[in-house]
Amino acid sequence: MDTAKRRLDTLDPKQAFAFSQAALQDYQECRRRFQLRYLLQAAWPAPQAEPVREHERQIRRGERFHRLAQQALLGVPLDRLDAVAAADSDEHLAQWWQNFTRLLPELQGEQRYVETLLSAPLGRHRLVAKYDLLVLSPGPKLVIYDWKTGLKRPRRAWLEKRSQTRVYPYLAVKAAAGLRSGLSLLPQQVEMIYWFAAHPGQPEKILYTPEQYEKDERDLLGLVHEIDSLSSNQFDMTIEERACQYCVYRSYCARGAAAGSLTESDEEFEPEGEITIDFDQIAEISF
Amino acid sequence: MNWTRPQRAILDLPSGSRAFVTGPAGSGKTTATTQHLLDLLSSGVPGASILLLVPQRTLASSYQAALRTPGAAAGGQVDILTLGGLARRMVDLFWPLIAHDAGFAHPVLPPTFLTLETAQYYMAHLVRPYLDQGFFESVSIDRNRLYSQLLDNLNKAAIVGFPHTEIGERLKSAWSGESSHLRVYDDVQTCASEFRRYCLENNLLDFSLQVELFRERLWPSLLCRAYLQNTYRHLIVDNLEEDTPVTHDILSEWLPEFDSALMIYDEDAGYRSYLGADPSSGLGLRDLCTDEISFTEPLVIPPTLEGLGARLGQVLDQVQTLPPGLPDGLEALDYPPEPIRFFPQMLDWVVDRVAQLIDEGVPPGEIAILAPVLPDALRFSLTNRLDERGIPYRSHRPSRALSDEPAARCLLSLAELAHPQWNRSPSKVEITYALLQTIAGLDLTRAHLLTEICCRMREGRLVLEPFGRLRPDAQSRITFSIGERYEMLRSWIEAYVADPEAELDYFFSRLFGEVLSQPGFGFHSDLDAGQVAANLVESAQKFRWAIETRAEPMGQSLGQEYIEMVRDGVIAAQYMGNWQPPAADAVFIAPAYTFLMNNRAVDHQFWLDASSNAWFERLYQPLTHPYVLSRAWTPGRIWTAADEFEANRAVLYRLILGLLRRCRVGVHLGLSDLNEGGYEQRGLLLKAFYQVQLAAGKDQANG
Incomplete structure (x- = not known):
């Protein structure tokens, strides 16, 4: 039999797995989705939300905003970026860019790390995260910025429950040496700020604490231990069937046909495959 | 682990060294270098400051596996890139800095990065009128191979480092055959120059232009150079002999800037020479290094096979003298x-x-x-x-040709059926196979019967008749259970025809999600079919993104254009499996x-x-x-x-x-x-x- 068609449906006992916040969020929302997306690596090209065109527009707009922010933070002259934003066909982007340029002076520190990946061991696996911006100031103090590009501003309670809010500060403490050799941070020296491009005056600031760090460590280790212990038939579907409307695997799980409405969703949709090693376009060998 | 002497030399390299490692394949160079990478991380070097450069992604797999283990120290992620990947990333990031001076017509608009297939599409678009004028008349070759060879020339110019305007002359000056063939090289040059002009006019970036922009505009730019030099402080290069002259040129300028560098060179290799690999320019980097480590003892090949290799080399005139006592193998x-x-x-x-x-x-x-x-x-x-x-x-x-996959062919046939305005009805055989793929449990006999009875030409186009209109004996032969699913598919298509999408990838995606992958249909829980469908959706989407920015109007819809290119073998002829x-x-x-x-x-x-x-x-x-x-x-x-x-x-x-x-x-x-x-x-x-x-x-x- 062709073993290229055989896929692992549990964590590989011989190989470490790289857990991202998105993978952990998926697991917590629906074990089956985690199994399909990360273990079986099932590509399932059903629409995620309707209208499909607006959904795509939202994702691409978010990507372009992130790119502009990255360029600005790396020192590309602002007048060039002003022209790029003004020429964009999406009416939101120029406004978001203006909002961002007003934030820029606040984003100063001893050192800035833009679109940075950090990773650390987590049990027998690894925890990975990609940060939009990390600003390190004397003290030391580290501020984690995450740009949110949805049109709606989520509530604090909703944000606090997200895996991202748990994983990002925890990993920043754990992997601080990855930023600068010898750097170590205490949890209380880390702050996370969600900045909303469409609501620039209402950022959400979350201070990290030693107690939260300890709890996060316990929770994260417990979670991966739990996933490690599951057999293939224990990756159950969620009982919250409403979530299936926004899951591409709903047809696989016989949980409906049409995608849910974009306007009724709390989610900010981001491109899939949040953390990938970027090989881009390579002239592959073609023998 | 028992390390050999040269492996030990890699592990004991003093900090700040720039080492050049040579040796045959299978002598333990990569194993020791992987350990060197882990040691760097353990010593506190931030992972993000390490650049691991390989000529092709498969050659990085052992490093990736090592970095995934919990034994790898916490910190930033090591960047594993090819030069092409690095070039693309830099062009994307610093586009506003260079677009105007590089001659792009719309510098404030974003660039469109072309994939292999979208580049081929544009090349086909530009070359077709020339073919009508008699270009390449004396050459007998498939059209898609013609387009890919034209692109290959541009890529070669970029990675070898000569102006694309010299392609024709270089080819002509080496030609020793019929003089009539020389005209073909003039045609090659015209098409290459035309393609480049078109790319500049439309913000299109094929692989060759990405590499050229990086080499000529970004590498010399202070901002980009400072970014690269601040980001990457440690360099590891594996399979240097499989990389291109331009990569070697850039490395030779960059090398003094690194805090440490380790470059691995396989002797007697250079398998990617068809893709521009240049072992000799790679070897030139040795002179810029502070340390040289030579591996001589093979760890994999037994003496018998080593003897066999040497003797084969001798009869092929590649080995002059054999060492004494060598077994014949x-x-x-x-x-x-x-x-x-x-x-x-x-x-x-x-x-x-x-x-x-x-x-x-x-x-x-x-x-x-x-x-x-x-x-x-x-x-x-x-x-x-x-x-x-x-x-x-x-x-x-x-x-592997995506368009040859049964799941993709099914989606393409159903797309033709659902877009009567394209005037491209699928054949009845194609419908039969599409039904076979679509409806779970349907066998070839009944699929054939269903097609014969239900497919009707109406107003010059093929339509599916409702199952209910069939005679009762035909219905029972086909079975009501299959008829029910056929009817779901038919009515979905009928509703779509009344209110079609402009975007073909949305059509594929909806058809897949709302019908084909539902229980009772052929794609349901078939992960391989899902993968093929996903590749097709992605191919059509990338095509749309690359084409929708085109300045001049098209005579037909993007979807129709895509389907025609697929049927002509210009696109969806490549299949890069993204699932390992x-x-x-x-x-x-x-x-x-x-x-x-x-x-x-x-x-x-x-x-x-x-x-x-x-x-x-x-x-x-x-x-x-x-x-x-x-x-x-x-x-x-x-x-x-x-x-x-x-x-x-x-x-x-x-x-x-x-x-x-x-x-x-x-x-x-x-x-x-x-x-x-x-x-x-x-x-x-x-x-x-x-x-x-x-x-x-x-x-x-x-x-």
Whole structure:
């Protein structure tokens, strides 16, 4: 039999797995989705939300905003970026860019790390995260910025429950040496700020604490231990069937046909495959 | 772990060193370098400050695996890139800095990065009018190969580092055949220049333009250079010999800036020369290094196979003198005891031997079946035989036509059916196969019957009739359960026709999600079909993104344009699998070069079709030339038959050595008098083996 068609449906006992916040969020929302997306690596090209065109527009707009922010933070002259934003066909982007340029002076520190990946061991696996911006100031103090590009501003309670809010500060403490050799941070020296491009005056600031760090460590280790212990038939579907409307695997799980409405969703949709090693376009060998 | 002396030398490198490591494949260079990488991380070097550069992603797999282990220290992520990947990333990031000066017509608009297939689409779009004018008249070649060779020329100019405007002249100056062919090279130049002009006018970036922009605009730019130098402080390069001259040029300027550098160079390799690999310019970097470490002792290849390789090298005129006491290696060589006449019999012998080895306790994963090329028919014949014996296998081909996949063909046929305005009705056979794929449990007989009864031409187009209109006896023959699902598909298409999408990828996505992958349909819980559908959606989406920014109006919709390009073989002809199967204990079936680029050793190798010329002959490429467009070539020199012969022998020797150095026990030669097409062949590889055998026989007689 062709073993290229055989896929692992549990964590590989011989190989470490790289857990991202998105993978952990998926697991917590629906074990089956985690199994399909990360273990079986099932590509399932059903629409995620309707209208499909607006959904795509939202994702691409978010990507372009992130790119502009990255360029600005790396020192590309602002007048060039002003022209790029003004020429964009999406009416939101120029406004978001203006909002961002007003934030820029606040984003100063001893050192800035833009679109940075950090990773650390987590049990027998690894925890990975990609940060939009990390600003390190004397003290030391580290501020984690995450740009949110949805049109709606989520509530604090909703944000606090997200895996991202748990994983990002925890990993920043754990992997601080990855930023600068010898750097170590205490949890209380880390702050996370969600900045909303469409609501620039209402950022959400979350201070990290030693107690939260300890709890996060316990929770994260417990979670991966739990996933490690599951057999293939224990990756159950969620009982919250409403979530299936926004899951591409709903047809696989016989949980409906049409995608849910974009306007009724709390989610900010981001491109899939949040953390990938970027090989881009390579002239592959073609023998 | 017991490290060898040169491995120890890598691990003990003082900080701040720039080391150049040479040695044959299979001598432990990558193993030690992987440990060096982990040691760097453990010593507190931030992972994000390490750049690991490889010429091709498969060559980074051992590093990736090591970085995934919990043993790798916490910190930033090591960047694993190819030069192409780095170029694209930099162009994307610093586009606003360079777009205007580089001559792009719309510098404030974002660039469109072309994939291989969208570049081919644009090339086809530009070249078609020239074909009507008689361009390339004397060349007999598939259109999509014509387009890809034109793009290949541009890529070669970029990675070798000469202006694209010199392509035609370089090719002409080396030509020694009929003078009438020279006009073809003028045509090549016209198309290359036209393509580049069009890209600049429309913000399109093919691979060649990305590399050129990086080399000429970004690498010299202070901001980009500062970004790269601040970001990456430590460099590791593996398989330097497989990389391109421009990569080597950039590394030679960049090298002094790193806090440490370690570069690995495989001797006797350079398998990617068709893609611009230049071992000699890679070797030039040695002079810029502070330390040199030489690996000489092979850890994989046994003395017998080493002897065999040297003797084959001698008969191919690549090795001048043999070291004394070298075994002839013939005992490590296995071939059919009796001559085999026909190709299928040879495959039987191969599978018998594989089964025998497994019975003797060889793990399947320690066996590789290699062929110079692996067409579908050969793959099928082999895997069928392995299936019959219950032998696990995995096969890998770097490219496979997406449009040949049954799931993709089904979606394409249904797209034609749902877009009557395209005037491209699928044939009844295509409908039959689409229904077969779509409706779970439908067999070929009933699919055929359903098509015959339900497909009607109406107003010049094919339509599906409602199941309810069938006569009751036909309904019961087809069964109501199947009829119900047929009706779901039909009514979905009917509703779509009344209110169609402008975007073909949305159509594919909806059809997949709302019908084909629902319970009772053929794609439901079929992950492989899902993967093919996802690739098709992605291909159509990337096509749309690349085309929708085009300035001039098109005569037809994007979807129709896409379908026509697919049917013409211009796009969806490549399939880059984005899902990597887990490593399994299974026999590996692959083209020989693919095996080399996976860079792993096995105990046993089977070399199929050993008499084939495909082991050493280069592909028919009338519009390009890998040697003439290489940096080593002296412009103005004529490429002669003697050059071709010599190049073939050198290529074959490198391939033989590369394979043998990745073999621990023995080589099994698949030989038959007639090849797959029924023709007799006596290629160089076979002749070389005969000569080695003959010489060994003489030695024995003399001894």
